[in-house]
Amino acid sequence: MRRPLTALFLLPVLLTGLAASCGGDDGGAGGNGASGSTTTTSTGTPGSGGAGGAGGGDGGGGAGGESACGGDGQCPTTITFTAPLGATKIRVAGEWNGWDADTAAPLTVTGSGVYSVTLDLPPGLHAYKIIYEQGGQTHWELDPTQGRRKYVDGTENSAVKVRDCRQPTFTVDSSEPARAAAGQGTYEARLTYIDGSERAGASTEGAFAATLEHDGDSRPLDDTEISVDESGNVAVQIAGLDDGKYRVVLHPLTSTGCAGEPLRLVFWIEEEAFSWKDALVYMVVTDRYRDGEPGSNAPVTPLADPRGDWMGGDLVGLTQSIAEGKLDQLGVRAIWLTPFQTNPDGAFLAADGVHYVTGYHGYWPARAREVDPRIGGEDALRELVRTAHAHGIRILQDFVINHVHQEHEYMTSHPEWFREGCICGTPGCDWTEKALECRFADYMPDINFSNSETARAFTDDAIWWLDEFDLDGLRVDAVKHVEEVSTRNLAAEVRETFEKGGTRYFLMGETAMGWNDCADPCNDENYNTIAKYIGPQGLDGQFDFVIYHGVSYRTFGWSERGMLHADYWVRHGLEKWPEGAIMTPYIGSHDTSRFTTMADYRGQDAAHDKGIAGNQWSNTAEAPSDDEPYWRTRIGLAWVLNLPGAPLLYYGDEYAQWGGGDPNNRQMWRSDADLDARELETLDFVRKLGTARKNILALRRGAYVTLAATEDTLVFGRRIAPGQAAIVALSRAADGETMNPQVQGVLGFVPGTVLHDALGNTTVTVQANGTIQLAVPGRSAMVLAP
Structure with missing residues (x-):
């Protein structure tokens, strides 16, 4: 802070x-790009849509007011471009020259196919495009090496942020x-x-x-x-x-x-240098987690259905759980909290048009820089961060960039920052086809990031939250519903502000896709849409919606697909995501029916994956009446928590919490004393899983290796180096299966190596031929390492 x-x-x-008199506006928001956003070419017309003043939009260009810093305020700025084969007359035009191709600055060759130019520009964020001739046409092109973007007159451009060189x-x-x-x-x-x-x-x-x-x-x-x-x-x-x-x-x-x-x-x-590959991310809906200060709970909201009203969970309650070691027992290394910002006081119509609900979840921000007092306020957030850091746990803020609530202070002061649009999911207003313009509800104004002032304000807000409360990263909400400039400029500003000492701030995106249960090419749209926001100039990773919809509930909840299918889709996805991406696989979240309830409704119609397993408001889900949903939950978590990336554990799933659609899936967290025998068995199992992941480096950073698979049993390895590896085995067969995978050549375990099961008391010894005889227990799992 x-x-x-x-x-x-x-x-x-x-x-x-x-400090205040040392030069002009620095141009405000900036951002990195997404590696999937390849060079875009338009021909024949300038990319800006019109002339703009130097440094206009995001922060202006010139120095303002009296200055203690000498110099004329013009700063040398170099733009470099790798030209495509056959390109000639390579030059750059931008706001500084009114987008005039005739007066565009020529780039000179500095290497094989590499051209550059140094311009004198005032401090600020300047939009530009590269121009070149090829095939008899004039091309106006985004700079693929530049992370930042800026809209001018409704058209997207590359942008360079010029620091005040005075x-x-x-x-x-x-x-x-x-x-x-x-x-x-x-x-x-x-x-x-x-x-x-x-x-x-x-x-x-x-x-x-x-x-x-x-x-x-x-x-x-x-x-x-x-x-x-x-x-x-x-x-x-x-x-x-x-x-x-x-x-x-x-x-x-x-x-x-x-x-x-x-x-x-x-x-x-810290004892071991942290990587975000080490993270097991625990997702908390703050109001539904734990009530640490019952005497300060919000009053009942008029009109609100009690299930969609504030229930009293707060930051103090979560801090208590961290201090008591409850999250350490699960192996948690990062917590993703629902948004902190103050939400409106009243109740508003839910999507069904019948029930009224409140902003208990935090996703209807009404203040830009205020911690909602109903979850504890500013002091409680500071204490939570201090306590988490003392346990080596990172804190991720859920940052809403698609919308605000109609009562937001920016709606009053800057209504031009927002746009109207159809309501997502209504006829003619598909969530994907109308992703940019549709609104989540009629009381949620849509943020227009093609307005440069808007882009700057929300990026500045994100930096303020990270800085003021010493947070460790952001979970960026509804990425596909905003212009790409939002995540690119956000990423650049985060990197430049906080990472010069070498500590990575995690940027985790949410791009809801992946409903197709099919192989290429029909799933390429899902992979490509999610992947385009990830890369060295963009987000670190995103939620793996493809693996969720393709495997999580289909294989482990319903047995619609087998373990061979699960293994294929893991390997397939690892090939599809950009190099270095840290994806977040999961079996449940605040936006899905609880996995345990999905497993309880197995064998019914295919509407399960749309959240109909236990209607939201009537005929709601109840605790399962048999053991099967519980062992399915345990196996599902044994799979997902040992996959590469930063897997997600949704609060309550550690003991197999049940629940249908929202808000049935957001019931209050329960402590050990409130759990029945099957829930306690699941909790003990998941604690062992999390502890194994925390203690065994290969489970966090090792490459995924298939060792053996049948329709009901899967054995895979995580390998860092020969002998530095681990084995995960899981079976949904009633009696289990005995497998004999080769582990010497694949994982480097030499004969005689003794492997210990972190989930039980079993040991397995590598045989002379480099195999192991692995009796995978029925409807359970094993995690083996030396």
């Missing part, structure tokens, strides 16, 4: 006064946390000072103010922890750190008093 910075070498009031800054040469033992963490960093354009040099008083922030506290670095040479270059060396998350924040300053933007170096001290 932001805290007042105490200057190390200068008075705080001096830095505060200068301000000093730092480049990060190294950033290295280390941990010898508990309480002996260290952090070292080296930074190079980059002077402002007036070349005044670093402040002779010392180049900056520097603080160390941890768990909401902030202190200045002392002269044993930081040194600055005569050129303003910095060395940081801090010792004696406890485990947890930290930030070193530095403000560069010139000798003439020009202050630069703060540099945040975010790092963790």
